[in-house]
Amino acid sequence: MKKLPLQIFALVLLAAMLLTACGGTATEAPPATEAPAATEAPAATEAPGADDLCMGAVAGDEVSLLYQWSGQEEERLNQILQPLVDACGLVLKPESTRDQALLDTRVQAGTPPDIAFWNVTQLTQYEDKLFAMDALGASADAYIPGAIDSGVINGKWLGLPVKSDIKTIIWYSPVNFAAAGYTVPTTWEELDALVEKMVADGNVPWSMGIESGDATGWTGSDFLQDILLVQQGPEYVMNIINGTVSYDDAGVVQAYETYGKWATDPVYAVGGAQGTLSTGFLDAIHKPFSDPAEAMMVKQSGFAGGEIKATYADLEFGTDYDFFVVPGARGLQGGSDWMMAFSDSAAVNALVAYLSSPEGGANWAKASFDLSPNKGAAGNYTDPSLIKKAEAFYNSQGFTPDIGDSIPGGFGSAEWKAIVDYLNGGDLATALAGAAAVQAEALK
Amino acid sequence: MNRDRINKILNQIPTHFIIIFMILIWVVPTLGLLITSLRPVQAVNTSGWWTVLSPPRGSAEYNQYCASCHGVEGIAITNADLTDPELISRFPRSLQLLATLRADINSQPHMQDTPVPEDQAAADIAVHLKKISGIDEQPRFTFSNYIDALVGYRGTRSYQKDCAAGTAPLDIHCDTSDLLNPRGMGRAFVNSLLVTIPATFLPILFAAFAGYAFAWLDFKGRFLLFSILVGLQVVPLQMTLVPISRLYAQLGLNGTFLGVWLFHTGFGMPYAIYLMRNFLGSLPRDLFESAYLDGASHWTAFYQLVIPLAMPAIASLGIFQFLWVWNDLLVALVFLGGTTPVMTYQISNMVTSLGAGWQLLTASAFLSMLLPMIVFFALQRYFVRGMLAGAVKG
Numbered sequence: 001m002k003k004l005p006l007q008i009f010a011l012v013l014l015a016a017m018l019l020t021a022c023g024g025t026a027t028e029a030p031p032a033t034e035a036p037a038a039t040e041a042p043a044a045t046e047a048p049g050a051d052d053l054c055m056g057a058v059a060g061d062e063v064s065l066l067y068q069w070s071g072q073e074e075e076r077l078n079q080i081l082q083p084l085v086d087a088c089g090l091v092l093k094p095e096s097t098r099d100q101a102l103l104d105t106r107v108q109a110g111t112p113p114d115i116a117f118w119n120v121t122q123l124t125q126y127e128d129k130l131f132a133m134d135a136l137g138a139s140a141d142a143y144i145p146g147a148i149d150s151g152v153i154n155g156k157w158l159g160l161p162v163k164s165d166i167k168t169i170i171w172y173s174p175v176n177f178a179a180a181g182y183t184v185p186t187t188w189e190e191l192d193a194l195v196e197k198m199v200a201d202g203n204v205p206w207s208m209g210i211e212s213g214d215a216t217g218w219t220g221s222d223f224l225q226d227i228l229l230v231q232q233g234p235e236y237v238m239n240i241i242n243g244t245v246s247y248d249d250a251g252v253v254q255a256y257e258t259y260g261k262w263a264t265d266p267v268y269a270v271g272g273a274q275g276t277l278s279t280g281f282l283d284a285i286h287k288p289f290s291d292p293a294e295a296m297m298v299k300q301s302g303f304a305g306g307e308i309k310a311t312y313a314d315l316e317f318g319t320d321y322d323f324f325v326v327p328g329a330r331g332l333q334g335g336s337d338w339m340m341a342f343s344d345s346a347a348v349n350a351l352v353a354y355l356s357s358p359e360g361g362a363n364w365a366k367a368s369f370d371l372s373p374n375k376g377a378a379g380n381y382t383d384p385s386l387i388k389k390a391e392a393f394y395n396s397q398g399f400t401p402d403i404g405d406s407i408p409g410g411f412g413s414a415e416w417k418a419i420v421d422y423l424n425g426g427d428l429a430t431a432l433a434g435a436a437a438v439q440a441e442a443l444k
Numbered sequence: 445m446n447r448d449r450i451n452k453i454l455n456q457i458p459t460h461f462i463i464i465f466m467i468l469i470w471v472v473p474t475l476g477l478l479i480t481s482l483r484p485v486q487a488v489n490t491s492g493w494w495t496v497l498s499p500p501r502g503s504a505e506y507n508q509y510c511a512s513c514h515g516v517e518g519i520a521i522t523n524a525d526l527t528d529p530e531l532i533s534r535f536p537r538s539l540q541l542l543a544t545l546r547a548d549i550n551s552q553p554h555m556q557d558t559p560v561p562e563d564q565a566a567a568d569i570a571v572h573l574k575k576i577s578g579i580d581e582q583p584r585f586t587f588s589n590y591i592d593a594l595v596g597y598r599g600t601r602s603y604q605k606d607c608a609a610g611t612a613p614l615d616i617h618c619d620t621s622d623l624l625n626p627r628g629m630g631r632a633f634v635n636s637l638l639v640t641i642p643a644t645f646l647p648i649l650f651a652a653f654a655g656y657a658f659a660w661l662d663f664k665g666r667f668l669l670f671s672i673l674v675g676l677q678v679v680p681l682q683m684t685l686v687p688i689s690r691l692y693a694q695l696g697l698n699g700t701f702l703g704v705w706l707f708h709t710g711f712g713m714p715y716a717i718y719l720m721r722n723f724l725g726s727l728p729r730d731l732f733e734s735a736y737l738d739g740a741s742h743w744t745a746f747y748q749l750v751i752p753l754a755m756p757a758i759a760s761l762g763i764f765q766f767l768w769v770w771n772d773l774l775v776a777l778v779f780l781g782g783t784t785p786v787m788t789y790q791i792s793n794m795v796t797s798l799g800a801g802w803q804l805l806t807a808s809a810f811l812s813m814l815l816p817m818i819v820f821f822a823l824q825r826y827f828v829r830g831m832l833a834g835a836v837k838g
Contacts, residue, residue: 068797069796069797070792070793070794070795070796070797071598071793071794071795071796071800071801071804072598072599072600072796072800072801073796073797074598074627074793075598075599075613075614075615078614078615079613079614082614093782093783094782095781095782095783096782096793097777097792098792098797099777102777102778105685105686105689105778106689106778108686108689109685109686109687109689109690109693110690110693111689111690111693111698175537175539176539179539179543282798282799282800286489286490290490291537291538291539291567291570291571292538292563292564292566292567303798303800306800307798307800309600310485310489310600310800310801311485311486311489311490312486313486314536314580
């Protein structure tokens with residue numbers, strides 16, 4: 001009896017040694033993105049074009065990437081990069097995490113990824129470690145006007161806006177609207193009147209759930225910023241971001257009251273304050289499109305379209321689900337993921353040049369990976385909802401970045417906390433004072 | 445006597461009640477996870493896992509409102525055959541269905557004397573009609589989440605559907621090589637084993653040596669050294685990530701299995717040594733003295749006495765260390781990263797950054813739970829014994 005555990009132990013040891021021996025070969029096995037057979041053929045046939053594209057990178061050059069995308073998003077990025085990978089034989093070493101601590105650890109340890117796709121604030125954080133985009137072969141002319149402005153830090157252009165999404169939109173069901181005799185509002189007053197009409201008809205206008213784990217509140221902060229764009233305009237939002245307007249200003253209070261009137265009342269929003277606080281933001285997207293519909297509208301960024309389609313595969317964009325731009329909003333709230341380079345190797349050059357080229361923009365659009373501010377993307381979208389989103393994007397009067405993302409020092413979380421406190425019945429002035437204090441500290 | 449027994453049983457009831465309650469608290473979420481992982485994605489997104497055994501949606505409502513004319517099978521009226529997909533596709537949801545139910549047919553109310561169903565009932569009937577007409581036949585349970593997770597499928601439908609239609613994503617080849625797709629849980633399982641087995645074995649081996657030395661070798665500063673080692677337990681792992689990354693960068697150990705093994709060995713040893721020393725110290729001194737008298741060297745004593753006797757402690761350490769390394773995300777993320785993904789890393793990357801595709805996450809989570817459960821049940825009789833190791837002088 002006593003010998004049995006010993007034997008198991010020996011077996012485990014043996015297995016470990018065997019697996020370790022295999023491990024050596026397993027680590028060297030090429031990642032799936034690399035296709036050795038495919039890499040050589042195009043390089044041989046289209047030598048001049050490939051040289052141009054590859055910026056001197058040779059087959060086998062490695063590029064390490066770090067980004068927050070995963071799942072289907074990663075698949076789309078691979079589609080976009082595939083032509084470059086095929087032409088130059090680059091070996092991509094991707095890593096995906098939503099933990100910013102990993103990026104910080106890597107940079108502090110002196111082993112940053114060659115390229116990171118991260119938020120705009122990291123351009124400022126790592127200003128002295130990043131390589132300028134124009135020196136890496138990117139062309140500012142390739143982008144729609146204003147798109148790269150937030151990527152220029154102290155006169156140096158440090159980031160490419162690669163993936164953009166617009167947030168100032170409201171999703172609704174055209175079928176349900178038609179059945180109830182509602183029309184899409186074109187002004188804020190019309191929206192207000194429509195909401196009251198829905199209530200009078202016994203319909204719940206909004207699905208407002210904001211629950212998102214420890215990021216609960218971000219959906220609300222988007223809604224509030226859209227209200228600010230309607231009531232106060234884009235300059236006011238920019239003034240909050242640069243600190244001229246304090247976050248407890250009268251305009252902000254007015255926006256919170258407008259938002260709170262809807263979000264806390266079960267007549268206006270599914271479940272009232274508790275429903276708003278405890279419904280997950282993904283579930284909230286489903287509610288106007290369930291059968292029977294639990295609400296008439298949901299305000300959510302562009303990604304909601306994909307979520308609706310994934311949940312209700314039989315619904316068609318344009319007839320069963322659609323969106324309109326928040327009526328009366330002056331300019332759009334939009335966010336981008338930024339590409340930044342911690343290396344200036346030939347392969348990084350090739351990647352930067354490719355993504356900022358018209359071809360890179362076109363491939364981005366074809367992969368249906370949200371919007372690209374690259375001019376080459378225009379006209380290449382295939383997904384009907386992206387085509388409509390791109391239209392709103394290109395026709396916008398201008399963009400304001402997300403307030404929470406743009407103020408460093410934890411302002412985003414402070415803003416979410418203010419929203420949650422307010423919806424929980426807390427005093428609005430106290431809630432805003434807390435966020436304003438963080439804002440003042442961050443922008444001192 | 446009889447009374448005592450009844451009293452005893454009565455006294456135990458609250459305890460039993462609490463224990464059963466605790467078990468339920470732990471088991472119910474796991475059961476929910478298991479059921480969710482076996483359901484098709486649309487069902488997961490539209491109804492809770494606890495509804496899985498409820499009767500099919502809409503059949504009761506159909507029988508109440510429609511069966512009297514259309515028949516239970518839906519084929520009683522020949523020019524309104526409810527099993528005809530073309531007809532039913534015109535009434536996908538309650539809205540369209542209600543419109544036609546409220547309209548007149550041959551200048552007679554469609555529903556005749558029966559009241560028109562409420563919105564919810566109409567929605568349920570629409571679902572039922574889609575099912576009997578074969579437009580939307582969803583199985584109650586499916587393995588497709590597991591298959592998608594195993595091969596690392598990242599498309600918008602499912603691995604089987606995409607492969608059948610020939611529209612598979614880039615890294616899917618629709619043959620057995622998919623099992624080794626670096627984005628799949630299959631490959632990650634192998635990587636996790638490669639990380640975990642040595643990272644469990646090494647610290648225990650060293651701790652057994654060190655525990656013997658601290659317990660039975662007489663050398664100067666023994667107690668001081670032991671105290672320092674035990675004290676090292678307070679060093680938080682997170683604090684060392686940056687310096688060790690830097691060191692590994694110079695040694696070329698970043699992204700290698702060796703680097704992760706060494707890291708886990710280093711952080712597993714203080715506790716392992718502490719436990720082993722206390723366990724070995726509690727063995728009777730006479731045993732070792734008679735062994736030495738018989739001419740046994742330290743090595744013989746260690747190999748022939750200590751290892752067999754310390755098996756409970758070794759096994760429980762093994763469980764602890766195995767579970768810790770297997771479930772570790774942080775160390776694997778920092779030192780192995782995406783090039784050789786382990787299961788925890790892969791699980792977190794099954795969903796998109798906005799949480800879409802979480803049905804894959806449930807399947808992946810279950811796949812990663814399998815091995816720890818096997819290990820735990822295989823070694824559980826050592827578990828409690830080992831926890832008490834060194835606690836009572838034997």
